Amino acid sequence: xxxxxxxxPIDPPDTSPLVTARGLTFHRGxxxxxxxVNLDIRRGGITAIMGPSGAGKTTxxxxxxxxLRPTAGRVEVxxxxxxxxxxxxxxxxxxxxxxxxQSGALFTDLSVFDNVAFPLREHTRLPETLIxxxxxxxxxxxxxxxxxxxxxxxxxxxxxxxxxxxxxxxLDPMMILYDEPFSGQDPITMGVLIKLIRTLxxxxxxxxxxxxxxxxETASIADYIYLISDGLIVDHGPPEALEHSSSAWVEQxxxxxxxxxxxxxxxxxxxxxxLLLARERTGD
Amino acid sequence: xxxxxxxxxxxxxxxxNRLGRATLFLLRLLGALAxxxxxxGLIVKQLYSLGVLSLPIIAMSGLFVGMVLGLQGYAxxxxxxxxxxxxxxxxxxxxxxxxxxxxxxLYAARAGSALTAEIGLMKATEQLAAMQMMAVDPFARxxxxxxxxxxxxxxxxxxxxxAIGILGGYFVAVQQLGVDxxxxxxxxxxxxxxxxxxxxxxxxxxxxxxxxxxWIAVFEGYDAIPTSEGIxxxxxxxxxxxxxxxxxxxFMLTAIFFGV
Numbered sequence: 001x002x003x004x005x006x007x008x009p010i011d012p013p014d015t016s017p018l019v020t021a022r023g024l025t026f027h028r029g030x031x032x033x034x035x036x037v038n039l040d041i042r043r044g045g046i047t048a049i050m051g052p053s054g055a056g057k058t059t060x061x062x063x064x065x066x067x068l069r070p071t072a073g074r075v076e077v078x079x080x081x082x083x084x085x086x087x088x089x090x091x092x093x094x095x096x097x098x099x100x101x102q103s104g105a106l107f108t109d110l111s112v113f114d115n116v117a118f119p120l121r122e123h124t125r126l127p128e129t130l131i132x133x134x135x136x137x138x139x140x141x142x143x144x145x146x147x148x149x150x151x152x153x154x155x156x157x158x159x160x161x162x163x164x165x166x167x168x169x170x171l172d173p174m175m176i177l178y179d180e181p182f183s184g185q186d187p188i189t190m191g192v193l194i195k196l197i198r199t200l201x202x203x204x205x206x207x208x209x210x211x212x213x214x215x216x217e218t219a220s221i222a223d224y225i226y227l228i229s230d231g232l233i234v235d236h237g238p239p240e241a242l243e244h245s246s247s248a249w250v251e252q253x254x255x256x257x258x259x260x261x262x263x264x265x266x267x268x269x270x271x272x273x274x275l276l277l278a279r280e281r282t283g284d
Numbered sequence: 285x286x287x288x289x290x291x292x293x294x295x296x297x298x299x300x301n302r303l304g305r306a307t308l309f310l311l312r313l314l315g316a317l318a319x320x321x322x323x324x325g326l327i328v329k330q331l332y333s334l335g336v337l338s339l340p341i342i343a344m345s346g347l348f349v350g351m352v353l354g355l356q357g358y359a360x361x362x363x364x365x366x367x368x369x370x371x372x373x374x375x376x377x378x379x380x381x382x383x384x385x386x387x388x389x390l391y392a393a394r395a396g397s398a399l400t401a402e403i404g405l406m407k408a409t410e411q412l413a414a415m416q417m418m419a420v421d422p423f424a425r426x427x428x429x430x431x432x433x434x435x436x437x438x439x440x441x442x443x444x445x446x447a448i449g450i451l452g453g454y455f456v457a458v459q460q461l462g463v464d465x466x467x468x469x470x471x472x473x474x475x476x477x478x479x480x481x482x483x484x485x486x487x488x489x490x491x492x493x494x495x496x497x498x499w500i501a502v503f504e505g506y507d508a509i510p511t512s513e514g515i516x517x518x519x520x521x522x523x524x525x526x527x528x529x530x531x532x533x534x535f536m537l538t539a540i541f542f543g544v
Contacts, residue, residue: 065417094419105414108405119418122425164414171418 016079018043018175018207019064023073026059033059035231036073046201046208048222050215051229052253057211058102060228061177064209065099066090078174095123098168099177104160106152112139112163113148119170138166142196158189162196169200175207176200182214190214194221215254219243227253306503313431313502316423326429327436334395334430335437339444341394342387346445349386350452353377357453358461367463371472374453379476380485380542383446385534388493391434391441392526396501399430400522403505404515427506431498438494442486484541492533497526 019041026034033056041047049057062068063075066082075082080093106115116135120126126134139145142162152160161181168176181197182190198221201208212218219225219239226236227250235242235250242250252260268274320327357373403426406412412422450472457463476482501522508518 067413067416091419091421094417097417099414099417101410101414103410105410107411107414108409119420122418122420167418 015043017041018078019209020076021063021073022076024063024070024075025072026056026063026068027071028059032231034063034070037228037231037233039226039233039236041207041209042224043207044201044205045223046198046210046221048210048212048218048225050212050218050225050227050253051234053213055228056231057213057228058179061099061179061209061211064177065094065097095171096173097175097177098171098173100161100164100168100179100181102180102183104152104157104164106155106160106164106167108152110152111148112144112150112152112155112166115152115163116148116167116170119167123171134170135166138170139163141169141200142166143192156189158185158192161185161189161193165196165200169204169206172204173206175209178208178210178212180212180214181210182212182217190217197221215256219254229253302507305507306499309503309506310499312423313427313499316421316428317432319421319424320428320432323429326425327433330429330433331437334399334434335440338391338394338437338441341390342441342445343448345386345390346383346448347452349382349445350374350378350449350454351456353382353449354453354456354461358457358463367457367461368467369471369475370453370457370463371468371470372475374457375450375472375476376481378446378449378453379481381534381538383449383486384442384489384493385530387442387445387490388438388497388530389527390445391438391494392497392501392523392530395434395437396497396522396526397519399434399498399501400505400508400519401515403427403430403502404508404510404518407506407508408510408512408515427502431502434498434501435491435494438497439487439490442490442493446486480541484537488541489534489537492537493530496529496533500526500529 017040019039021037021039024034024037024039025032037060039049049060051057059068063070064077064082066085069083077093077097080089082090082093085093106112107118110118113135116138117131120131120134124131135148136145139148142165144159144162144166147155147159147163152163155163178197181193185193194217197208197210200206210218210222219242222239224236225239225242227234227242229249234253235245235247237245242254245251245254248260251257258264269277353374354370357370358367361367361370361373403412406426412426415422415425454465454468458465458468504518504522504525508514
């Protein structure tokens with residue numbers, strides 16, 4: 001948290017949550033991904049949404065970004081109900097939020113420089129010299145100023161994510177959504193990313209939402225954590241509070257125990273019965 | 285029996301469903317055209333990759349087709365002592381049919397498949413989603429420029445195919461088989477009409493083919509299931525469907541323009 005006192009008096013900080021979900025329900029086909037989910041994302045903080053793979057974490061980000069429509073309930077970002085906006089207003093809202101995709105999603109036909117310049121060129125009429133300055137500032141922040149002429153295919157996974165991060169902050173958004181920023185990264189890259197996310201959040205006064213199943217890394221920078229499983233919020237609170245949670249599920253998830261309330265086995269018939277069934281079918 | 289009916293019904297419904305989605309896609313694509321006026325650079329870039337880079341295959345194929353026409357026409361006409369009409373035969377076959385049709389088929393194989401694969405991969409690697417999240421409409425930024433460039437490129441490619449084909453026919457007929465050069469060109473000049481043959485054949489036909497070929501290619505990419513298998517299927521569908529639709533449309537257009 002940046003606790004520096006402002007030199008000039010400013011308006012009292014807005015303490016209302018930046019993102020709120022109320023009664024959020026989302027179905028894919030017959031399967032309920034979310035069932036009556038309520039959550040608040042505080043301004044200026046890093047909120048982590050954690051849960052096992054397939055718990056619908058990415059879906060949640062897409063609901064916040066307005067790429068999916070909830071079956072029921074509301075998602076509000078900065079007071080605007082995302083899925084009730086027209087395309088024009090939605091696009092206006094999206095200029096103020098960024099999403100870092102799991103793959104980085106860099107445009108493969110553009111160099112790193114042009115990738116970072118892309119949102120600036122699309123949305124502003126700044127002269128090319130100013131764009132160059134801005135792009136170099138963003139790339140410097142993620143340590144890739146020297147890699148500006150490389151193509152995305154020439155980058156390592158970690159570099160690609162940093163480049164995508166530079167692109168995500170190009171328009172100075174109010175909020176960044178991170179989709180699994182740490183998955184598949186080596187420990188050093190992970191450390192770099194953790195530090196970057198924290199530093200950028202505090203230096204730029206962002207609000208960050210991290211969706212991840214990398215418990216230790218995410219918990220180390222999050223100010224607040226929501227744990228979701230099977231479409232429900234299992235528990236939420238600051239990391240220290242969850243650490244001492246009495247819930248067996250939270251215990252299992254945070255400490256990576258192989259078995260517990262979340263079963264090792266995919267739901268199935270009892271083992272013996274299943275084997276006998278096979279004999280019945282072929283034996284006869 | 286019932287099962288068969290049910291399957292038939294289901295696939296028919298699926299077909300119409302796809303056609304509906306493709307039509308909605310086209311409408312949104314056309315709606316995004318206005319924004320393109322301010323960004324001609326986007327079209328020029330695509331004109332290069334769809335048009336200019338297709339030139340070698342178009343030129344080579346045109347040359348060979350023209351040479352074959354020269355040989356076949358000569359072999360048939362020589363019996364009647366009518367080899368002086370060889371220029372007419374070569375030119376009319378190319379201008380009315382082979383130029384636009386073969387250029388469209390080659391275009392689907394060379395550029396249409398590439399379009400589908402490119403857009404499908406952009407979808408699979410979340411580039412399209414990233415673009416949307418950056419408040420950039422992929423219809424205006426990605427689909428429309430490619431579609432427009434393809435529609436512009438198609439008649440040009442068909443024209444080049446036809447011109448090189450005629451030169452190939454000339455080469456075989458006049459240079460190799462000894463048909464009189466003056467007869468070859470003057471007979472052609474007398475028989476080929478500008479509006480009825482050249483405009484209706486090369487220009488109108490290939491404009492129609494360009495429209496459907498690029499519509500199919502861009503839509504298949506957009507609609508592809510974002511996996512390696514899905515993209516390979518979509519690419520195949522682009523080439524196969526374009527070929528079928530082009531040939532069917534060719535029959536209809538021929539019936540309208542040249543039918544009795």
